[in-house]
Amino acid sequence: xxxxxxxxxxxxxxxxxxxxxxxxxxxxxxxxxxxxxxxxxxxxxxxxxxxxxxxxxxxxxxxxxxxxxxxxxxxxxxxxxxxxxxxxxxxxxxxxxxxxxxxxxxxxxxxxxxxxxxxxxxxxxxxxxxxxxxxxxxxxxxxxxxxxxxxxxxxxxxxxxxxxxxxxxxxxxxxxxxxxxxxxxxxxxxxxxxxxxxxxxxxxxxxxxxxxxxxxxx
Numbered sequence: 616x617x618x619x620x621x622x623x624x625x626x627x628x629x630x631x632x633x634x635x636x637x638x639x640x641x642x643x644x645x646x647x648x649x650x651x652x653x654x655x656x657x658x659x660x661x662x663x664x665x666x667x668x669x670x671x672x673x674x675x676x677x678x679x680x681x682x683x684x685x686x687x688x689x690x691x692x693x694x695x696x697x698x699x700x701x702x703x704x705x706x707x708x709x710x711x712x713x714x715x716x717x718x719x720x721x722x723x724x725x726x727x728x729x730x731x732x733x734x735x736x737x738x739x740x741x742x743x744x745x746x747x748x749x750x751x752x753x754x755x756x757x758x759x760x761x762x763x764x765x766x767x768x769x770x771x772x773x774x775x776x777x778x779x780x781x782x783x784x785x786x787x788x789x790x791x792x793x794x795x796x797x798x799x800x801x802x803x804x805x806x807x808x809x810x811x812x813x814x815x816x817x818x819x820x821x822x823x824x825x826x827x828x829x830x831x832x833x
Contacts, residue, residue, distance in 0.1 A: 694709070
């Protein structure tokens with residue numbers, strides 16, 4: 616049986632009611648057979664898309680403090696040395712993963728440790744791959760301190776379609792690599808800021824799998 620994320624329960628129920636009502640309404644009021652079936656198929660496709668978006672596949676994480684795993688499913692779109700202005704105020708190695716609407720949108724902890732910082736920022740809804748999305752879009756910034764890597768920052772960023780970011784990280788909380796850290800609704804990206812001497816196992820254009828794929832090690 617497929618598993619769905621708790622953030623989608625309400626939307627799934629409302630969508631199911633809407634689709635069922637639409638199918639029954641069409642059955643009663645649309646006389647043309649081809650038009651009736653077209654409307655019903657479109658409604659069912661809409662339901663499938665919503666279910667697809669909120670799916671929450673079970674992932675088995677091999678916990679390792681010397682490895683950073685992908686926090687989300689998606690495509691690596693940025694790997695570069697940057698100045699991180701919010702928390703570190705210094706240079707870090709940035710890895711950005713873009714999630715399309717068809718990707719799994721669960722955010723998972725990339726490493727185990729203690730949450731040192733967790734902050735929500737309201738902002739714009741630029742397309743997620745825009746260079747300024749990391750600093751101008753609605754976003755959350757979370758820093759986890761790990762015994763091997765030290766402090767690692769990850770940032771959930773809303774995109775043009777994403778209108779809600781869910782973040783479960785609380786300052787002072789001990790978190791475990793691979794467990795549920797939040798959810799971003801309807802397309803977005805996650806930036807990870809690593810120490811400069813971190814060895815990366817990925818390249819731009821790679822597709823990564825959240826919770827299981829190792830993207831960096833030390």
